[in-house]
Amino acid sequence: MITDTAAAVLFYLLGAAAIGLALAVVNSRRLLRAAIYLMAVLLASAGLYVMLRAYFLAGIQVLVYVGGIVVLIVFAVMLTRSADLLADKPSRLRQALGGVASIGFLVLTAAVFLTSAFPVGVGGPAPPSDTVAIGRRLLDAGPGGFVLPFEIVSLLLLAAVLGGIVVSRKTPPPDQPFTTGGDLPGEADTTRPLQQRPPHAERGAP
Amino acid sequence: MTDLEALLTPGLKHWLLLGAVLFSIGLYGLLTRRNAVGILMAVEVMLNAAALNFVIFNHYGEPALVDGQVMAIFIIAVAAAEVVVGMAIFVALFRHRATIDVNRMDTMKD
Amino acid sequence: MDGFGFALKNAWLVPAIPFVSFAVVGLLIRPISRKAAGIVATAAIFASAVFACMLAWEYYRLYPPGAAHPAIVPWSMKWLAYQPGLTVNVGVLVDPISVLLMVVVTVVSALVHLYSIGYMHGDEGYGRFFTFLNLFTFSMLGLVVAPNIVQLYVCWELVGVTSFLLIGYYYQRPSAVAASKKAFIVTRFADMGFLIGILILGYYGYSFFGDLRGVIAPQVAASGAADLEAFDFAYLTHPDFLARLASPGVAIAGVSALTISMLLVFMGAAGKSAMFPLHIWLPDAMEGPTPVSALIHAATMVVAGVYLVARLMPAFAASGDALLVVAYIGALTCLFAAVIGITQDDIKRVLAFSTLSQIGYMMLALGVTTMSHPLGYTAGMFHLFTHAFFKALLFLAAGAVIHAVHSNEIWDMGGLARKMPVTHATFLAATLAIAGIFPLAGFFSKDEILASALGSHFYGIFAVALLVAGMTAFYMFRIYFVAFWGSARSHHAEDAHEAPAVMWVPLAVLALGSVVAGFVPMAAFVAIGEPLEHEGIDFAIAIPATLVALAGIGLAWFFYAGDTRRADRAVEVLGAAYRIVKQKFYIDEVYLFVTHQIIIRFISRPIAWFDRYVVDGGVNLSAWLTCMLGAGLRPLQTGQVQTYGVWYVGGALFVLLVLWAALA
Numbered sequence: 001m002i003t004d005t006a007a008a009v010l011f012y013l014l015g016a017a018a019i020g021l022a023l024a025v026v027n028s029r030r031l032l033r034a035a036i037y038l039m040a041v042l043l044a045s046a047g048l049y050v051m052l053r054a055y056f057l058a059g060i061q062v063l064v065y066v067g068g069i070v071v072l073i074v075f076a077v078m079l080t081r082s083a084d085l086l087a088d089k090p091s092r093l094r095q096a097l098g099g100v101a102s103i104g105f106l107v108l109t110a111a112v113f114l115t116s117a118f119p120v121g122v123g124g125p126a127p128p129s130d131t132v133a134i135g136r137r138l139l140d141a142g143p144g145g146f147v148l149p150f151e152i153v154s155l156l157l158l159a160a161v162l163g164g165i166v167v168s169r170k171t172p173p174p175d176q177p178f179t180t181g182g183d184l185p186g187e188a189d190t191t192r193p194l195q196q197r198p199p200h201a202e203r204g205a206p
Numbered sequence: 207m208t209d210l211e212a213l214l215t216p217g218l219k220h221w222l223l224l225g226a227v228l229f230s231i232g233l234y235g236l237l238t239r240r241n242a243v244g245i246l247m248a249v250e251v252m253l254n255a256a257a258l259n260f261v262i263f264n265h266y267g268e269p270a271l272v273d274g275q276v277m278a279i280f281i282i283a284v285a286a287a288e289v290v291v292g293m294a295i296f297v298a299l300f301r302h303r304a305t306i307d308v309n310r311m312d313t314m315k316d
Numbered sequence: 317m318d319g320f321g322f323a324l325k326n327a328w329l330v331p332a333i334p335f336v337s338f339a340v341v342g343l344l345i346r347p348i349s350r351k352a353a354g355i356v357a358t359a360a361i362f363a364s365a366v367f368a369c370m371l372a373w374e375y376y377r378l379y380p381p382g383a384a385h386p387a388i389v390p391w392s393m394k395w396l397a398y399q400p401g402l403t404v405n406v407g408v409l410v411d412p413i414s415v416l417l418m419v420v421v422t423v424v425s426a427l428v429h430l431y432s433i434g435y436m437h438g439d440e441g442y443g444r445f446f447t448f449l450n451l452f453t454f455s456m457l458g459l460v461v462a463p464n465i466v467q468l469y470v471c472w473e474l475v476g477v478t479s480f481l482l483i484g485y486y487y488q489r490p491s492a493v494a495a496s497k498k499a500f501i502v503t504r505f506a507d508m509g510f511l512i513g514i515l516i517l518g519y520y521g522y523s524f525f526g527d528l529r530g531v532i533a534p535q536v537a538a539s540g541a542a543d544l545e546a547f548d549f550a551y552l553t554h555p556d557f558l559a560r561l562a563s564p565g566v567a568i569a570g571v572s573a574l575t576i577s578m579l580l581v582f583m584g585a586a587g588k589s590a591m592f593p594l595h596i597w598l599p600d601a602m603e604g605p606t607p608v609s610a611l612i613h614a615a616t617m618v619v620a621g622v623y624l625v626a627r628l629m630p631a632f633a634a635s636g637d638a639l640l641v642v643a644y645i646g647a648l649t650c651l652f653a654a655v656i657g658i659t660q661d662d663i664k665r666v667l668a669f670s671t672l673s674q675i676g677y678m679m680l681a682l683g684v685t686t687m688s689h690p691l692g693y694t695a696g697m698f699h700l701f702t703h704a705f706f707k708a709l710l711f712l713a714a715g716a717v718i719h720a721v722h723s724n725e726i727w728d729m730g731g732l733a734r735k736m737p738v739t740h741a742t743f744l745a746a747t748l749a750i751a752g753i754f755p756l757a758g759f760f761s762k763d764e765i766l767a768s769a770l771g772s773h774f775y776g777i778f779a780v781a782l783l784v785a786g787m788t789a790f791y792m793f794r795i796y797f798v799a800f801w802g803s804a805r806s807h808h809a810e811d812a813h814e815a816p817a818v819m820w821v822p823l824a825v826l827a828l829g830s831v832v833a834g835f836v837p838m839a840a841f842v843a844i845g846e847p848l849e850h851e852g853i854d855f856a857i858a859i860p861a862t863l864v865a866l867a868g869i870g871l872a873w874f875f876y877a878g879d880t881r882r883a884d885r886a887v888e889v890l891g892a893a894y895r896i897v898k899q900k901f902y903i904d905e906v907y908l909f910v911t912h913q914i915i916i917r918f919i920s921r922p923i924a925w926f927d928r929y930v931v932d933g934g935v936n937l938s939a940w941l942t943c944m945l946g947a948g949l950r951p952l953q954t955g956q957v958q959t960y961g962v963w964y965v966g967g968a969l970f971v972l973l974v975l976w977a978a979l980a
Contacts, residue, residue, distance in 0.1 A: 011216040026235030098237035106230035160287035164294035312955030
């Protein structure tokens, strides 16, 4: 039971947090920090979902988004040595252009929906258990049901995982089904047979 | 003061504005970031804002019909798949080029 | 078209056979066998010659000599149909002068082909030579049988092209290349006037066509032609058309359109026939092989101008001024060339100037013609006929002599009479013919020219013609005595021997022609206007002419037979005057000066500058602008995805804005 005032205050708080953190995500020069800020944005977003009475979704958001995707991003930062690079300063021109584009977008979108009258009421009865309702919807085979997208998404995830593996593996030489040895440039060239490979090349920073 | 109160009370428009602001910030990051992973993070912000939008309309439309939440779930799932593939590509790219600075990925200009 | 025999019905074969032979020899036979190329080419022209003679036979059987000789068009085809009335046909016109020319061209060409088999033997471009010679024969025949002025012009240009190709036959020699260019450029320049004349005639012809068609067409329908067109000679020489053209209503700058167009047409004829001052190309054209000189620059191409004037004679006669110009220019060329011919040492040059002089005779004969006293027309064509024989013979014999002595200079020859008997006999026959000695051909034709000049009361021209007759005899016998009498003047001349049979047989045939051609009663065959009464030899003219010729021969004998020291003394005495004449009055130098200092400096160079910097510059400027634009836009293509992203978002925003503004 949240009173209206409290609801308003919470809204503004979470909203400000989300916006501030999002700005930090896009502007931070250190990528690991950006990843953490992203995590914070997603958490704030989960909070906003709770305010919108989407409780199950908030849980999913934390579990999948924060727990899975942000972790993946951190892995990527590590694997691409981006944590060390501090040269992520875009040029002034780029910043200006990007700023213009995004602010333009914002202004246009805001103008559109602020001047439109959306034929919606303020809420209605919420479902008793949104989890059940969501579950029902996902497996609903009738019209308005989401079972087909549900199945397709599972296929999509399978494909994504497989694709990820295929794209990121190193191509082994013909006589060797699996690769052993380095994945960074400057190291041994694994496309040639074993005997011809030069002895361990220096593992220098790229 | 009632007008100001009325104006400040979070309604549909306020929520939508919030979603739009988040989306724009993500857009800015997409256009500006030099690191590929940074771009991906900005894309995540954008996707999150889009999901938020769905949930907003779900709340203010017909909450009994949890369509918006289901859509948000799908968005999350797709975002996950996208991140997986994106990471794989960045790793392969980094292996190839020793950098994932998108300003250096300019062979398209030939 | 009934009563036409085989030859008349298929008159188109006469030009077609050389054309087919040209294509076949040039494309198929020449790469395979050179010898076969020569034989096939020669055989084709002989066939065409036989056919032309058959044609002449049939035509004069149909229209007996002495009666009227209409022009008939046995074959005609639409070629460029711009509008009814302004259509160019391709066809074959058969009338006395075209028949005459067909016979002359094919016979002389056939003999020259035969001679060339021997003369060009072993030459590198043997096949090429015969191909071009065939093409030339076709072009000349196409010109001669043209029923309208456009086909004549097209073949006229073709003849110019083949002449260019043949003069420049020895293309490795810079002098030959220069000569061929000179010939082409000078005649092309003259053809510019010709073309303007054709355009004027065509313009007025077409504008009068609507009215006159109804009157003229029925009259010419009997000739078997296709529909009458504005370019046809039948139309252009019709009195009604000429009367309209001469009327003051169509005057250009006060001069009647008829005179102007005829003068322009004569400009073309003067260029092709090397009248003064467009004569400069003919002496240099001697760079070509001797058979070429014999065929093209003696017997056939250079008489194309004479033929053109004869073809348009009614038009020229209707414009008295134009005809006067023709007469005077002909007479001037006649005299001018003869004077120069006396001084030249190169045998071919002498013959070239002699050709110029004789063509001058033909032109002046045409020039003194009027429709009421048309003897000049007949005389000019008669002289064309006889001249073809003895001039071709002279050139071919000179070729044999040059071949034997390996030099063109007469002072390298000498004593050839004993060593080359057949050549000597034929050369003597031709020289006597050109000098106008009875009973050889030249006597009769030259006499008729003199008679026509006198009969039309052109006393000055008559005097000039008479004087030139004497000079002709003088310079021709000069080279005869120097080359054939006396002792050998160079060691090549000592070893000279007779030419092979394939070369002296044509000489013999032409010599026969030179002897008997004079006995043809030409007036019965070729005439125009009022009928002529022919009373046989007019002694009042024949006797002075013969005396003058004999005087010329005697003078030549005095100076050049045997010991030539008297000649050398005479040259010394004449001194500077002799030198000027020998340098052809420095006219070439004047032309060069005008061309280089005036035309090239003041006209060509500015135009070239304009073309290079303004026209080309404009094109380059547009290219440069495009490059600059491209270079300016290139930074947009950074290859970076984010740049494209920015543009994408910007573009999408713009579109959304526009949509919103439109739909709101």
